[in-house]
Amino acid sequence: MLLKGKVAVITGAGPGLGRTLSVLMAREGASLVVAARSRDTLEKIATEVSAEVDGEVLPVPTDVTDAAQVKALADATIERFGKVDVLVTAAFPGTHRKNVLDMDDAYLARWRQAVDIAAYGTLLACRHIAPHMLERGGSIVNLTSMSSRMGYGGRSDYAAGKAAVHLLSHALADELGPQGVRVNCVAPGWIASDVLEDWMRTRAAAEGTTYEDILARDTGAMALRRIATEEDVARAVIFLASDQAKATTGATIDVNAGQHFT
Template structure:
């Protein structure tokens, strides 16, 4: 198995990609620690990891809080004694609003969103990467986005947060490489989900056309003519986390069905 007897930590482990990734890593032999704000969601993910025959640790965490990020690292080391893989996927759900339409409350929400993505990723790396450095090995995979290099109206918080993580990953790759720790990114495009379907339906309603027409138009713009799934993204993360990518650092794998070439 690709992660046999390794310890993986996933921050931002929500009910979508985070859950899929945790289960996949467990099937590939890893014990998994999951961190997010929702204790109930984490408990469900941990149960699925244990159902795969691996150990699980659920640590409710606001990863942008320095004390909680430090507590997460301590909990992982106390339980497992080491960390081999760190996946940072935390980013809060956001609404779509143009910059000139933001009131004071939304401006604060913007700041919080970017802080969760960028500062939260920094804190997770700051407190967990030293254990990788001490071991002389490890892999950090940061989930960015197609939006980390292409901005869209109404999505400045998402784009800014993901772009910060993208370049932070380059800096960390340069800093940690001499110690045997690799740092890479996976940049999804659209991921098949109910949220994406709802957005397509909203666009169809605004245009006065059927949902199927909007979806077909979007898919036709992708080279592979299909929308990526959570499993597609998780497998790219798994590759970078594993020894198959032993000579890869500072890189980004785009998983967008050919919606954008980079």
């Protein structure tokens, strides 16, 4: 098991990718601390992981933009496990598409909140958890996006937040490398989900065609002719978190099925 004996903290451990990360990292032997704003969501994930894997899972409700709560997350991890080996940051709110010139005051506030969760939330998690890695070394894996390199109309909040995390990770890799702490990114493209399928069906209806035609067109532009799954993304995270990547830092693994080459 790639993470046997390691303690991993996952922020943004909500439904979808966060849950998949939790399950697969636990299968690889990690003890987990899962953090998100919703206690109910975290307890559900902890129950699901514990039912499938004989490992420890500590749910800690956390708003990653609140420094006191993030520090409490770090303290709870050390109190329970005595160490932390891996930090995975995956917190980001769901957003709606809106062009910059169409944003009213309320949406401008949402835009700022989205960037705060991605960028400032990642900064706070690293600031308060990385110090506990300095004696033994460790691995930080930040979830960015294909959009951190190429923005799309209507998604400037997503692109700006993820781009900030991307370059923050470079700076942290330089700062923490001498202490043996590695900092890397995983940048997913589209991830197969009900939300993505609904968006494709909406496009199909608007164009007067079928979902199957839209899917074939979109995947036809991808080198692997398919859309990446949550497990595909989680496996890249696990690799970077593990000792298999012990000489890799300041890097980004793209998981987009060949939708965009870098």
